[in-house]
Amino acid sequence: MTITEPAQWEDLFTRDVDEQPVQFVRPADTDRPTWSVYEAAVYVGSVAAEWDGGRPLWRVQGNREAHRDLDDAIRCLRRPSSWTREREQVAAWARRLLADETLIAVDVETTGLENAYAVQIAAVDRRGTVVFNEYVQPNAPLEPAAVAVHGITPARLAQAPAFAELLPRLTNVFHGRVAVAYKMDFDRGVIERELLRHHGEAAAAEEWLARVRWEDAMVPYAVWKGLWSVKRGAYRNQPLGGPHDAVADARLLIVKLEQMAAAPSTSPW
Incomplete structure (x- = not known):
């Protein structure tokens, strides 16, 4: 049943x-x-629907939150009592990152979703200034589903440099830095795959990666939003919401860090 029925x-x-x-x-x-x-005959709260010309806006009574998705309003009501403390911890984590002059936000667009290679790598500093942005010749097929997401076509990559050509500059930008990414395992994994293909051995790839301090923002942002999934027994991961351009997504990640770093209130909305 949908909310329009x-x-x-x-x-x-x-x-x-x-x-x-x-x-x-x-x-x-x-x-x-x-x-x-x-839930199970136990009162957990109240919700109210408002119309503003589009889909209903669901307000959770008792706080300032409003959600387009009724399910998210219910996930808000299901928050554990530890949420306020956990959100304060996230705010402190974000403030530490933003206070680090070496911080870069990283995003990688790829040939696909699994075992993918890079087609764009970008990094911005904590002020949003671009410190690295290059399209990459992947020497691998681009999956149509990936092209539909980021819009980077084979024609756009025809004159792009290979990863090996970019590696010296990438090394200068990344080494000695704190690199934050949204779903860090994915972006770090793509770079690791490129390093393995370039060096031909895992040890060299790991040595390169170890000279960067990696941080993942996905789980902290899920905690900050505080939408509890009883199915997962954890806060529900949220989409970053960017346009799938590596620079724009990296800048958006800095904005999300700034939101998380702000002094906690009763609600993130």
């Missing part, structure tokens, strides 16, 4: 959120789009 707006309805049933009950003393929320 008429049955969704009845006085009493049930909706599965992360495979767990949630009961919605409209109070008897109102005809407004407001529902009390129950």
